[in-house]
Amino acid sequence: MNKIYSLVILVLLISGCASDNDDSIYQNIPIDYQIPTNFPPLAYNMANNPLTEKGFELGKKIFYDGRLASDGVVSCGFCHIQEDAFTHHGHTFSHGVGDGVGVRNAPPIQNMAYQSQFFWDGAADHIELLSMAPISNELEMNGDIVAIIEMMKNDASYRKLYKQAFENGEINSENMLKALAQFMTMLTSSNSKFDKYRRNEAGGTMSTQELAGYAVFNQKCASCHATDIFTDNSFRNNGLPINPSINDMGRFRVTGIEGDRFTFKVPSLRNIEKTAPYMHDGRFYSLEAVLDHYDTGVAQTENLDPSLNPSGRLGIPLSSIEKTQLIAFLKTLTDNEFLTNPKFAEF
Known part of the structure; x- marks a missing residue:
C-alpha cells in the first residue's frame, strides 16, 4: 500500500514539473x-x-x-x-x-x-x-x-x-x-478559379467569356502584370493625371532619380474584384473605370511608360466587348478560400 501511494505521489510530482515547464518540452x-x-x-x-x-x-x-x-x-x-x-x-x-x-x-x-x-x-x-x-x-x-x-x-x-x-x-x-x-x-x-484552371484541377473550368478575357489580357496587359502573381514588380507611370491635392511623386521620393518621378509599383491583380478603390490614390471605384482610363484616359504625363504610347496613340485600345471579357477574366482571380480562411482571421 505504501509503495502504491509513493508511486502516485511520484507521478503527480513529475506531472506537476512538466506542467510548470511546458515551454521547455x-x-x-x-x-x-x-x-x-x-x-x-x-x-x-x-x-x-x-x-x-x-x-x-x-x-x-x-x-x-x-x-x-x-x-x-x-x-x-x-x-x-x-x-x-x-x-x-x-x-x-x-x-x-x-x-x-x-x-x-x-x-x-x-x-x-x-x-x-x-x-x-x-x-x-x-x-x-x-x-x-x-x-x-x-x-x-x-x-x-x-x-x-x-x-x-x-x-x-x-x-x-x-x-x-x-x-x-x-x-x-x-x-x-x-x-x-x-x-x-x-x-x-493561390486557389482562385484561374489557379485551378492553370493547374488543371477540379473547379477550374473557365467560361468562353473568361477565356476570351484571358486572351485579351495576355495580349494587352500581361507585360506589366506578369506571371501568375500578376505583377512584374516594376515601377511605372501609367498616365494618371497628377492629383494636385497630394502631389505624390511616387518612387522619386525614395530614390531621388528623375526617371522615377511619378512612377508607382505595378500592383498584383489577384483578388482585384475585392480591393476597390484602385490606383495609388484610390481614384477609381470600379474595374470599368480602370479600363476606361487605359483606353481613353491616359495622359502624356512626365515619365509616361513607353508601353502606353507605342505608336503615338496614348493608352491601350479596348473595345466594349474586350472590357467585358477582361472583367470576366479578372473575377476568376478571386480566391474565396484565401478571403475566408479561418487560419488568417482575427478570431
Whole structure:
C-alpha cells in the first residue's frame, strides 16, 4: 500500500514539473510551405526565418493587436481586412489613429514572399522590414517601438509565445518583425478559379467569356502584370493625371532619380474584384473605370511608360466587348478560400 501511494505521489510530482515547464518540452513544429506549381520562385529567403506554427501564431497575434498603436485600437488588421484581400476596401486613403488620413490607398497583403519591394514607392525592400513603416507612421499607427516591446514583455501570453517561437526566446524588435514576416508569408492566395484552371484541377473550368478575357489580357496587359502573381514588380507611370491635392511623386521620393518621378509599383491583380478603390490614390471605384482610363484616359504625363504610347496613340485600345471579357477574366482571380480562411482571421 505504501509503495502504491509513493508511486502516485511520484507521478503527480513529475506531472506537476512538466506542467510548470511546458515551454521547455514544447516542440515548435516547422511549417512545410509548398510553392504553388503555377507560381514563380520565392523572392524571400526563408532560411534565416524558418516558418513555424508558433512563429505564425505570434505574428498573427501581433498583426491584430491594437496595442501597437498609440491609441490602442488601430492594428495592422485595421487597414488590412481579410475579406477584402487584406485591404481597406471602400477607403480612398488609409485611415489611422486620431482619424488621421494618409495620402495613399492601402495595398493588399497577399503573396508577399514572392515580392522584393513593397509599398507603392518600394520604400521597403524586405518583408521583415516593411512593418516598421506603418507602425511608426504618425498618420497610421503612430507606434513607439520601445513602448511596444515593453508592453509585450509585461504580457504573459506574449512571453510564452516568444519563448516558443524563437530559440533565444527574446522579446525584441527583430523577433517581432520576423514573426510578422512569417504571418505575412503564409498569406498566400493561390486557389482562385484561374489557379485551378492553370493547374488543371477540379473547379477550374473557365467560361468562353473568361477565356476570351484571358486572351485579351495576355495580349494587352500581361507585360506589366506578369506571371501568375500578376505583377512584374516594376515601377511605372501609367498616365494618371497628377492629383494636385497630394502631389505624390511616387518612387522619386525614395530614390531621388528623375526617371522615377511619378512612377508607382505595378500592383498584383489577384483578388482585384475585392480591393476597390484602385490606383495609388484610390481614384477609381470600379474595374470599368480602370479600363476606361487605359483606353481613353491616359495622359502624356512626365515619365509616361513607353508601353502606353507605342505608336503615338496614348493608352491601350479596348473595345466594349474586350472590357467585358477582361472583367470576366479578372473575377476568376478571386480566391474565396484565401478571403475566408479561418487560419488568417482575427478570431
